[in-house]
Amino acid sequence: MRQAVALILVLAVGALLVFTVNAYLLPFGTFPERRIGGFENESVGKRILEDAPITTGSASVVTSVVWDYRGYDTLGEATILFTAVCGVAMLFRVARRRA
Amino acid sequence: MAGMTVIVRTISRLLFPFLFLFGAYIVVHGQLTPGGGFQGGVVLAAAVILLLLAYGIEGAQAKVNALQAELAESLGGLILVWMGLMGTIVGIAFFQNVLPFGSLGHVLSAGSLPVFNFGVGIKVAAGLLTIFYAILRIQGEEEK
Amino acid sequence: MSLNYIIAMLLFTLGIYCLLFKRNIVKMVIGLQVLTNGLHLFLISLGYREGGIAPILAGEMLGRGATAEFAAAAVDPVPQALVLTSIVINVCTMALALSLAIYIYRHYGTLNPFQIRRLRG
Amino acid sequence: MIAHAPILAIVVPLFAAFLTPVVSIVAKRFGVERARDWFVVGAAILMLLIVASMVPAVWRGEVLVYKLGGWSPPWGINLAVDGLNLLVALIIASVVSLIAIYSVVYMERDNGLEKYYTLLMLVTAGCMGVTLTGDVFNLFVFFEIMSISSYALVAFRRNWDSVEAGIKYMIIGSLGTSFILLSIALMYGLVGSLNIADLAGKIATIKATQPLPMIVPLMLTLFVVGFGIKIAMVPLHAWLPDAYQAAPSAISALLSGATATVGVYAMLRVSYMLFGALAIGTMFIILGLVTMVVGGLMALVQRDLKRLLAYSSISQMGYILLGVGFGTAMGIQGGLFHLLNNAIYKVLLFMCAGAIVYRVGTSNLDELGGLGKNMPITATLFVVGALAISGVPPLNGFASKWTIYVAGMEAGQPICTAIAVVMSALTLAYFLKAINLMFLGQRPEHLREVKEAPPLMLFPMLMLAAFCVVFGILPGLGIDLVRPAQSAVMNQLGYIGSVMGAG
Numbered sequence: 001m002r003q004a005v006a007l008i009l010v011l012a013v014g015a016l017l018v019f020t021v022n023a024y025l026l027p028f029g030t031f032p033e034r035r036i037g038g039f040e041n042e043s044v045g046k047r048i049l050e051d052a053p054i055t056t057g058s059a060s061v062v063t064s065v066v067w068d069y070r071g072y073d074t075l076g077e078a079t080i081l082f083t084a085v086c087g088v089a090m091l092f093r094v095a096r097r098r099a
Numbered sequence: 100m101a102g103m104t105v106i107v108r109t110i111s112r113l114l115f116p117f118l119f120l121f122g123a124y125i126v127v128h129g130q131l132t133p134g135g136g137f138q139g140g141v142v143l144a145a146a147v148i149l150l151l152l153a154y155g156i157e158g159a160q161a162k163v164n165a166l167q168a169e170l171a172e173s174l175g176g177l178i179l180v181w182m183g184l185m186g187t188i189v190g191i192a193f194f195q196n197v198l199p200f201g202s203l204g205h206v207l208s209a210g211s212l213p214v215f216n217f218g219v220g221i222k223v224a225a226g227l228l229t230i231f232y233a234i235l236r237i238q239g240e241e242e243k
Numbered sequence: 244m245s246l247n248y249i250i251a252m253l254l255f256t257l258g259i260y261c262l263l264f265k266r267n268i269v270k271m272v273i274g275l276q277v278l279t280n281g282l283h284l285f286l287i288s289l290g291y292r293e294g295g296i297a298p299i300l301a302g303e304m305l306g307r308g309a310t311a312e313f314a315a316a317a318v319d320p321v322p323q324a325l326v327l328t329s330i331v332i333n334v335c336t337m338a339l340a341l342s343l344a345i346y347i348y349r350h351y352g353t354l355n356p357f358q359i360r361r362l363r364g
Numbered sequence: 365m366i367a368h369a370p371i372l373a374i375v376v377p378l379f380a381a382f383l384t385p386v387v388s389i390v391a392k393r394f395g396v397e398r399a400r401d402w403f404v405v406g407a408a409i410l411m412l413l414i415v416a417s418m419v420p421a422v423w424r425g426e427v428l429v430y431k432l433g434g435w436s437p438p439w440g441i442n443l444a445v446d447g448l449n450l451l452v453a454l455i456i457a458s459v460v461s462l463i464a465i466y467s468v469v470y471m472e473r474d475n476g477l478e479k480y481y482t483l484l485m486l487v488t489a490g491c492m493g494v495t496l497t498g499d500v501f502n503l504f505v506f507f508e509i510m511s512i513s514s515y516a517l518v519a520f521r522r523n524w525d526s527v528e529a530g531i532k533y534m535i536i537g538s539l540g541t542s543f544i545l546l547s548i549a550l551m552y553g554l555v556g557s558l559n560i561a562d563l564a565g566k567i568a569t570i571k572a573t574q575p576l577p578m579i580v581p582l583m584l585t586l587f588v589v590g591f592g593i594k595i596a597m598v599p600l601h602a603w604l605p606d607a608y609q610a611a612p613s614a615i616s617a618l619l620s621g622a623t624a625t626v627g628v629y630a631m632l633r634v635s636y637m638l639f640g641a642l643a644i645g646t647m648f649i650i651l652g653l654v655t656m657v658v659g660g661l662m663a664l665v666q667r668d669l670k671r672l673l674a675y676s677s678i679s680q681m682g683y684i685l686l687g688v689g690f691g692t693a694m695g696i697q698g699g700l701f702h703l704l705n706n707a708i709y710k711v712l713l714f715m716c717a718g719a720i721v722y723r724v725g726t727s728n729l730d731e732l733g734g735l736g737k738n739m740p741i742t743a744t745l746f747v748v749g750a751l752a753i754s755g756v757p758p759l760n761g762f763a764s765k766w767t768i769y770v771a772g773m774e775a776g777q778p779i780c781t782a783i784a785v786v787m788s789a790l791t792l793a794y795f796l797k798a799i800n801l802m803f804l805g806q807r808p809e810h811l812r813e814v815k816e817a818p819p820l821m822l823f824p825m826l827m828l829a830a831f832c833v834v835f836g837i838l839p840g841l842g843i844d845l846v847r848p849a850q851s852a853v854m855n856q857l858g859y860i861g862s863v864m865g866a867g
Contacts, residue, residue, distance in 0.1 A: 014256030043556025087516030
């Protein structure tokens, strides 16, 4: 019984997500006929594509987003890696017996 | 861990320099090609982990031991934070791109970005290796 | 181009299904990975552009310095950067979760989450 | 220096986290292992000072915008500090400083302490990052730092119960953060931006279209579920009692004082700033009432002190949601004041529980008794905390609960007020039970030799109890502290204007 309810819940969530995404979102660079609000042409990505080679000097725009426009995020990402390393090392630490 | 047969050992010994070079290539060309510090760092770590699988933990530790890995991780982190602070000292804001840009499309271009890639490459390689060593250390203890 | 979106959302739902119905912690962690990978696929699809090129200024376009033409043809770089960040987060979560699973197995001798409920009430 | 204060408040704990392993190695070489602990305490206090240095400017009504990498919003990431951020940052910085002092003695019997302190600083950095940022994806990244390090800290002692609590927390929490990421992805797909102020303006435009596009409430729901897991709203609370029971007491205090506060903050930021209070009030009221009642009823039947405190902290979260859900100036003021008070007395109570665990070795109420003679100071402090949390008049809990009751009456919700009053009485009931079982009654033979907690543990507890009394006797002081935050919550347009105007 609980399983059936959970299954129905999962299916409902899936259907809702699929429906919403289809109804409101279009890929980048498509004419915004279904997209609401009309913010298509103000996308941050568009402006970055135009500016990045000049303002950061990097040929790969993804790298310039990762390390320059959103470099602080990447610092956070490196910190997460540090956290995971710390956590794993903490879990597998060798217990020193105190004399 | 005891390691594997002589075929696997030979091939992984032969492959190791190439993998290492490939990882370094990905790190250094981060601002020109797909890839960058994280991806290259993973390849670098994979190169050492290949040795670990073929030769056992001693074989890998002969190349990079656990303390070196931990120190290298701190070094990578310090490079990142230092370059971030450079932005505050030289420029106006944390994480500003302060080094000269160079010419677009060359290996030494894009200001601070190659340095960031280099730092994070070291950090990721050392971090993944540290995770492997940490897990293996405790497994090895159980077998004894 | 909405097929990508549908499949991404189905993967997300499949991940939730795994988390709710699987009786093995390792399988639950795999479910979490499926879920997040669905999300990554979704993010990447958001930046898709019909006939687009990779957001890297290279080759002939670099030679001509045609940045405007490049900007009109390339796909959105921001979701790709977000996915790179998210992948690393995902790897870290997985490393920690699997380490905990090793400990669970050591303490309880099983990975079935329904048998390791000593904390109750 | 003051211009860089927002970023320094995040970088200081981050730097301390990176340096802690190095300091630890050096300190061990020179034979002064405790230097590491005091290094962490120093970093926490430095962070508190940096946060405090932002107070005058923000209380004048400014929004401090810090553009990372020099990119003006919305192209890059920016930090934006208004009254709400600052209140939460102050709470976190003070709580972490006190917990760092408390840990020096409390954790001394454990091994692997350099990892403990590193993770403590990482949780702090994550909390600060979530609090001060003005970018929604950056909020997600730091939320993950905070979450992953708290998963690891819950499992710190590696017993069967802490490992189980850790993996439970981890799986539920990861599901929550994926929901947040999904919502961020939908948002980026919809309007192509990641800056909170920019998004708020654009979403306001989209909300104006008729009929309301279904994607907007969907995004809001995903956010509320994601952050609701962190603050243990009731249908999503399963991980919390296990985690609080199994973690070391200092970490339980940290979870209830810092990460839960951050969860509430993130929820407020998203629902009031990003979505402009889109019909969220009623939902918060219902969720708040359910959370309050279920938490209170479950607390009544617990036989373990830390588990009882865990359920009571679920119950207190209900009060905060209720106050915030009324949506009036007074309701939000009451909710935020209760957030502040909750951090104070919850940390105090967990520290008292930790002192008992430190001296006796168990937190099972059935095995305790008569400790009032052995540990008079701890007992007094616990009673102060318990009376404060139950809303007994001269203490701070009363002041904030009273504000919430009045707000409820003014908002035309007398039933909610009545339920809140009844739950308050219930809180008093289960805390009296706990006090009775622990400090009064028959003292078992093996507890005869128990000593008072060490002074270094008593010091942070005394500080917190003093705050309880001060905010209780002078509620105007607390309200003054909270008022900038309340006006920031209700001033969405001002926030958007200041952040976007900074570019």
